[in-house]
Structures are given as C-alpha cells and as structure tokens.
Amino acid sequence: MSGKGKLFGRKIVIAGSRKTDEMSLLIEKQGGIPIIRSLQGLVYVDEPAVEQDLKYCVGNKLDWFICTTGTGTEALIHAASKLGIDGALLQQMKTCLIASRGYKTYSKLKNLGMKPDVVDEDGTTEGLIRALSPYQFKDQRVAVQLHGEPQPTLVQFLEERGAHVTPLLLYKHIAPDPATLELLCNELTAGQVDAVCFTTAVQVRYLFHYARANNRENAIKAAFGGQVRAVAVGKVTAEALREEGINLVIAPESERMGAMIIGLVNHYNSYKDKLNKAE
Template identity: 45%
Template sequence: MRALEGKRVVLTGSRKIEEISALIEKQGGISVQRPIQETKKCSVQELEPNIRRVIEDGTDWAVFTTGIGSAVLFDAAEQLNLQQAFIEALIKARIAVRGYKTAQIMKKYGIEPAVIDDDGTNDGLLRALEPFSFDQQNIYLQLHGEPVPKLVQWFEERNADVFQVLPYQTVVPNLNVVYQLIEEIINGTVDVVAFTASPQVRVLFKTAEKLAVLPQMIEAFQEKVVAAAVGKVTGSELTERGVQRVIVPEHERMGAMIVAIAAHYKKINV
C-alpha cells in the first residue's frame, strides 16, 4: 500500500501545481487544489523609481528578504538598462540577506553579503544584524509581498532611515476558495493542508478569524487534519498560531515536503 493511499492533500499555492500533484498521486494520494495566495509582480515602471533611488543616492545598507523579490528588482533593472549601475551601487553598500535563495541571487550578480541569517526567518536576520550600529544609516529594505512592521520598527528603533520596497504583492485570487478550504478543514473532509509560502497561512487564519471559526479550525488541525509547511519560515507561521503538529522537511523544497508527508503516514501506519 502506498503511503498516501486515499489521502486528500490540499495545495494552497499556485506555483508548480502539476508537478506537486503528480508527486502526491504517485504516493497514492488525491491532490486537492485550493490556491488561496498568488504573487503579483510589480511592473518595471513601478519599480524604476526604487531602482534609480539606489543608483543616484546610494544607501548605507540594502536588506533583501526573498529570492523572488531580489530577482524581480534585478530583472527590472536589466530591462531599464540600469542593471550594472544598480549592482555597482549595491556593492558600495553593506548587504544583508534572508534565506538561501536570496543569497544565491546575490552570488549570481557578484554581490557579497555582510550579513546572512542563520535559519531563514526574519528573527534570524535580526539576530545577525544585532552587532551592527544603524544610527543615522539609510536602509534600502526589500520586503516580501506585504508590509512587515516588525522589521521596519527594528531599524527605526535604532535611529535608521528606512526605505521600503515591495517588488511584488501577495493577493488572494478567490476569497470563496478560502471559505471552502476553511469548511473542509473544520469538517475533516481533507487529510493534509500543504502550505508552500507563509502568506498562505496568514490568509487562511485571518479569514477564519473574521468568520469567527478560528478555534474550530485550530482544533481540526490538532485532531483531524495534518498541516505541512515547505520550510521553517512557513512552519513557524503555523506554530505561532497554535498549530502544534506541523510537518516540515529538512530541505526547503516542495517535493521534499510531499516526501515528508508520506514518511509521516508510513510511520503511523506501521
């Protein structure tokens, strides 16, 4: 018997749906597609002032928090014929990055970070930044899909001037799909909910709170439905909201998450 035989596994993201569904079905599972979050990239025209600001005015620090956000900025700079000038401006600054994907983007463009987090989280990034002084420093802060007041406040408390850049936005493609998923979780008509990005967690839990069914949903995750996360950051979003049982793969990959889910069921079915 295959590990996920008959298990209904929900995918809450919109990326690589077909590939991940094939992995689920190979393990005998049923892929349930419930995209509750999408990434909408900003246009080149929208990003041009943000790129020119660094080129023309410079910055003391540039802080990059996601690989996709960093890539969007470099791609936009290239389309504007400003990529080399953008890179040269960043090389003059101190660079801090969160996450291995972000570090890979910097390496691609020959930029050496002064600071790298130790665990892929915002808290890890702030721990790594703690030894430095930011008094009267300019911070070019690339955020991940939505405002992050905690990061901005941390720098401002240290008397820094923060310029926020959001190269992409997190959007909910269809709110009715979120309602449907909440009902399925509470009723236990799905077995696993696999989160591929932390905004998906925030969308689901905020919506459940607005519907006044958050306690019921958390209870369902404890008793009937397994929560899985693609990595530590997404996993911490779940645990911080009271979900105690979260499957997180050792390697932050979607395929590794499905393997980890299968391993969980193999273990309990022995």
Template identity: 40%
Template structure:
C-alpha cells in the same frame, strides 16, 4: 504500500504547486491545489521608482528577504534601461540575505553576501546582523526589501542600531478568490483532506481571515486538532499558523518545498507503523 497512499494533501501555495503535486504523486498521495494566497506585482511605474531608490539614494547596506524580490527589481531595472546602473550600485553595497533562494539570486548577479540568516527566518537574519556588531549600522542607510508584508522586527533592529531604512516593496500578497477559500474550508470541514501544506505566512492569514468572516474559526481549529495535519515549509510559516491558533504543526528540518512533502510522507508512514 506507498507512504502517502490514500492520503489527500491540499497545497496552498500559488508558486511551484505543480512541482509539489508531482512529489505528492510520487509518494503515492493525491494533491489538491488550493492557493490561499495571490501575489500581485506592482505596476511597472512603481517598480521603476523602487529601482531608482536603490540607484540614486545614498545607501550603504541592502537587506534582502526573497530571491523573487531581487529578481523582480533587476528585471524592472533592465526593462527601464537601468540594469547596468543598478548592478553597478549594488556592487558598491554590503548585502544581507534571508534564505538560500535569496543568496542564490544575489550570487547569480555576482554579488557577495556579507551576512545571511542561520535558519531561513527573519529572526535568524536579525541574529546574524546583530552577531557582527549592531554598531556597524550606526549612521548608515539600509535598503530593506520587503516580501509582500511589512517587516517591523527588521525595521526596529535598524532603528535601534542607529540606521535609517529605505523600504522596497516590489510585490504584495493578495487574497485569492473567495470561491477558492470557500472550497478549501468546506473540504476541510467535511473531512476530505488529510494534510495541508503551506509555504508562506500569508496563506495561513488569508485562510483564517476567511474562516473568521464566516464564523468558522472554532470548527476549523478543531479539524486541525483532531483530523487534518497542518504542515509548514519553515519556521516563519509555522509561526504564522500558530498565531492563528493551530497547535499541531509539522515542520521539516530543511526549509524547502520538497523536504516538506517528504517529511509529511514520513509522518504518515510512522502513523501506520
């Protein structure tokens, strides 16, 4: 018997959902693509303004939190005829990165990463920044690339270290259509889903915000406690899910989407053994 045979897994991420669905199928399961998060790229004028911050403002450090953010800013710079100027400026800076995708995005640009996290999380990045001596940030200016949401912990670290932060927001997370949230919520309450695989914190926030609006939070939490398993791609996503009141959360050791589905399959297999 395949590990996920007879199991229905809801995929809530809008990116790479088809790839994850293929992995689910190879594990013998059935996937439902139910994106509970939309990603909105800002208008070009806004992106060019963010690029200009990097090029023209005095900056010593660039702190990156997503590979998509790196790619989007470089793409906007090239579209505005400022690609070479941006890359020249970035080559002068010291770089800190959260997550392997972010590190890879910087390396594709020929940029060395001076500091990186130890576990794919923002807190891991802060630990790495602190371990090298927070005093090195005193009197500096750091460009902080946000990933669709504010990053108060990073901002606080920089403030306490005596650094000034320049925030860059190349994109924002937006909720999906209510119809998607309604469909997923109904399927969960009707017991039609065996597991939900989430790949970012906003996915949890938008799902439970909808549940609160409908007065269904308690019922939804009961579903995740008694029947449907919640699975998170990593610690950041898991923390956001836990903040919503979910107690049973499966997290793979390796913070990757493929590892998430494989770990989920192994969990189901253990339940049958």
C-alpha cells in the same frame, strides 16, 4: 490512484497555484487524494512605485541593503535594467553593507559579485533579525528587498532602532477567491481533509486573515491541532505557520515540493508505528 500507497487514501490539500499537476501526481502515487485549494493570489507589479524606489536607492547613499529572496533580488536587478540603472544599483549595493536571508538569496548575491556581511542561521526572517541584532541602525539608510508581501516584523525591527527604511516591494499579491477560503475553512472544521500543503508563507497569512475576519480562527487552529496536518515546503513557510500558533508543522530539510510530500509520508509512517506500539 493506488489504494496501497503510503498516504492510505488521505485527502491532501494543495494550497499553491504552481506545479499543482506535479504535486497531485506525487500525492496520487503515494495513494493520496489531491485537492486543489489555491490560496496563492495573483501578483502584479506596481511599476511607478518600483521606479520611484529604485531611483531613490541609486540617487542616495545607502548604508545597508537587505535581500530577503533570491527571486526578488533577481527581479530587482531586472527592474533596474529596464530603467537603465542596473549598473548604478549594483555599484550602490557593493558600497554598503549587505544582509541576506536564505541560501538562494546568498547564491544570487554571490553570482552578482557580492558576499553578504550578515547571513541568517536558518533561512527565516527571525533568524535574519537575530543576525542583525548586534548592529547599530540609528540614522542609517536601509533598503529592504521584498517579494510579494510586506515584512512588518523586519521593517519594525529596523525602524525601532532608528533606521530610515525604504521597502522595495517588487510584486504585490492579490487576495485569493473568498469562496476558496470559505470552502477550505469548512473542510478543515468538518474534518474532511487530512493535511494542507503550503508552498509559500503568503498562503498561510491569507488563510488565517480570512479566519480571523470571519470568527473562525480558533476552529481552524483546533483543526490543525487535531486531525489535520500542516505541511510547509520550507523554513519560511513553516515560520509563518508557527507565528499563527500552529505548533506541529511538517517541513523537509530540502526545500522542494517532492521532499514536502515525502516528509508527510514519513510522518504518517512514524505515526502509524507509534499506534502499533501503543496497541
């Protein structure tokens, strides 16, 4: 590890479970000390439930199909293909209104020959809800593609407007090891780490769910409001942090892990400049 890097020996937590070696190397090249605290639970596919929901979508006329992730949209078509109903599903999607969240989802739908009727402005669930607000949903059948976790805000928005919602939850997360959550909470409240890099929104939710269940939410929020920097890989993850009351969130315009680390470096450079000017 270089002692002259721009992260100045700071301890940077990686909350993800994928590409941790690559992220660790990026942090070390900038002089930081990577710490792996994976808050990304394992995933599994509830195949019987997915099969039932897909067959419902194919067998009933839908008014709307809402896609929230590119990976999930691809997995949806793959799951339908395994059942031999992918052609029927695609035809169903092409005959109803399509809403899309995020540029990856938009690109995936275009590759499938569909142009979304409604697109969010900023890649977030709240942005998608704003884009859907002018539309009527009373007695409309709406399929919502999900990936990894429910979207209660989006589903509630639709149901409050009278929609009949079919969530397509292709993957479900299994919670991370409680010992990892406890260790990270201890490190945060003791001031032993300088930043936490979140690579998915579910990592944020697991951390704060654990903190609330163990009466540590205020202490964790205080840590992020003080020494510790919350870093998000993109807009959806940043949105999850802000929903938890974390106001200072470092997030790159380009939703890439490398850009996230550079964003943290730039933040500390800017912070150092302010301190120098104050002196």
